[in-house]
Amino acid sequence: MDQEAAKMLGAGLAMGFGALGPGIGIGILGAGAMQALGRNPEARGVILTNMMIAIAFAEAIAIYALVIAIILAML
Amino acid sequence: MPKLGLKSKIAIAAVAFIAIVLIGAIFFPVAKPEAHLAPNYDSPFAKLGPIYVTNTLITAWIGIVLLIIFFFFATRRMKLVPKGLQNIAEWIIETMLNFAEGVAGKENARRFFPVVATIFLFVLMNAWLGLVPIFGVIGRGSVPTTVSDNLLHTLVPSLFPNYQGFEVTVPLLRPANTDINVPLMLALVSFVCVEYWGITSLGLRIYLSKFLRFGEVLAGLGLLIRGKIKSAIGIILFGAIDVVVGFLELLSEFVRILSFTFRLFGNMTAGEILLVVIASIIPWGLASIFYGLETFLGVIQALIFSVLTLVFATMAITQHSSEKEHE
Numbered sequence: 462m463d464q465e466a467a468k469m470l471g472a473g474l475a476m477g478f479g480a481l482g483p484g485i486g487i488g489i490l491g492a493g494a495m496q497a498l499g500r501n502p503e504a505r506g507v508i509l510t511n512m513m514i515a516i517a518f519a520e521a522i523a524i525y526a527l528v529i530a531i532i533l534a535m536l
Numbered sequence: 537m538p539k540l541g542l543k544s545k546i547a548i549a550a551v552a553f554i555a556i557v558l559i560g561a562i563f564f565p566v567a568k569p570e571a572h573l574a575p576n577y578d579s580p581f582a583k584l585g586p587i588y589v590t591n592t593l594i595t596a597w598i599g600i601v602l603l604i605i606f607f608f609f610a611t612r613r614m615k616l617v618p619k620g621l622q623n624i625a626e627w628i629i630e631t632m633l634n635f636a637e638g639v640a641g642k643e644n645a646r647r648f649f650p651v652v653a654t655i656f657l658f659v660l661m662n663a664w665l666g667l668v669p670i671f672g673v674i675g676r677g678s679v680p681t682t683v684s685d686n687l688l689h690t691l692v693p694s695l696f697p698n699y700q701g702f703e704v705t706v707p708l709l710r711p712a713n714t715d716i717n718v719p720l721m722l723a724l725v726s727f728v729c730v731e732y733w734g735i736t737s738l739g740l741r742i743y744l745s746k747f748l749r750f751g752e753v754l755a756g757l758g759l760l761i762r763g764k765i766k767s768a769i770g771i772i773l774f775g776a777i778d779v780v781v782g783f784l785e786l787l788s789e790f791v792r793i794l795s796f797t798f799r800l801f802g803n804m805t806a807g808e809i810l811l812v813v814i815a816s817i818i819p820w821g822l823a824s825i826f827y828g829l830e831t832f833l834g835v836i837q838a839l840i841f842s843v844l845t846l847v848f849a850t851m852a853i854t855q856h857s858s859e860k861e862h863e
Contacts, residue, residue, distance in 0.1 A: 507638075510635075510843070513836060513839065513840070514840060514843055514844070514847075517799065517836070517840040517844075520799075520803075521795055521798070521799040521802075524798060524799055524802030524803060524806070525798055525802070527802050527806055528798055528801070528802050528805075531805070531809075
């Protein structure tokens with residue numbers, strides 16, 4: 462395989478597989494937050510902030526994959 | 537002219553919009569997107585001794601100066617009943633303080649607030665500065681020698697000359713958060729502050745005992761020496777788990793720096809790349825929607841950076857209680 466092709470393939474795979482887990486995680490988080498919201502609508506503000514923070518944790522992992530992908534594609 | 541219903545009006549507008557977008561995409565291509573991880577150290581704009589004045593540094597300075605100017609004029613003539621700028625500034629500070637008090641409690645929030653609020657304002661200012669249209673278009677560059685792929689020129693060469701514009705390769709202004717050094721600096725500040733707060737409020741010995749948990753192993757060894765082998769083995773085993781857990785906590789303390797850095801850097805860089813990519817796919821119209829998205833993302837990232845600092849600080853000053861759980 463061509464070296465450049467391998468790099469691009471690696472970048473795409475890194476981003477694709479790296480987005481898989483965080484995607485599932487954010488889905489679970491969103492579902493949990495919506496359920497909590499449905500059960501206790503008064504706690505909207507607290508639930509939303511906590512959801513955002515938790516989503517940021519999950520999203521960070523996808524961002525690491527993105528950084529790896531950018532570095533791979535640019536080197 | 538026949539009267540048109542609302543539905544057909546909307547349909548006509550949609551078709552016109554799509555046509556404009558397609559024409560723009562086909563006939564007036566935007567330059568290919570390009571991502572940079574670090575500022576261009578090989579060609580800084582100035583050099584003050586050992587300091588390289590790069591484009592991101594200039595932007596960070598502009599952000600700081602804008603914040604200072606805003607809060608200087610807001611707090612210059614303070615009145616009991618706020619008005620105008622003072623009102624805005626008070627609203628910003630009060631909202632943030634209320635939020636921090638909700639997370640960390642009243643007394644702790646007052647203590648952490650200066651650092652956390654500064655981080656929030658700095659990150660937010662830099663994120664929003666990057667959306668100002670003058671970013672990325674002023675700077676050093678050259679007229680490219682390659683022929684452009686302008687479709688109008690290929691179709692009717694005599695009517696539309698092959699115009700090649702000036703292409704900026706080293707922009708004068710670049711959002712500071714897209715330089716990995718700025719998030720790293722913020723992460724280090726946050727790390728040092730959290731450790732400082734933890735040590736000063738718990739004392740060095742108790743704070744370190746969160747991470748270096750040899751207490752139970754030593755107690756177990758003491759029992760072993762005294763000859764109570766059966767009970768000693770269990771305590772030593774639990775103690776060994778405790779040591780590993782403490783080591784992992786110590787490790788996670790340092791991993792935070794990395795995760796802080798890459799979260800902010802990655803999000804901001806991804807936003808920049810997203811804007812350029814959208815502009816190169818569909819040059820007209822649609823890009824502004826993503827500017828709205830980026831405005832929102834800037835607030836979210838600033839919020840996350842400051843709230844995580846706040847949460848880690850609150851965790852650092854609370855006493856560890858798992859030693860009592862085993863007893």
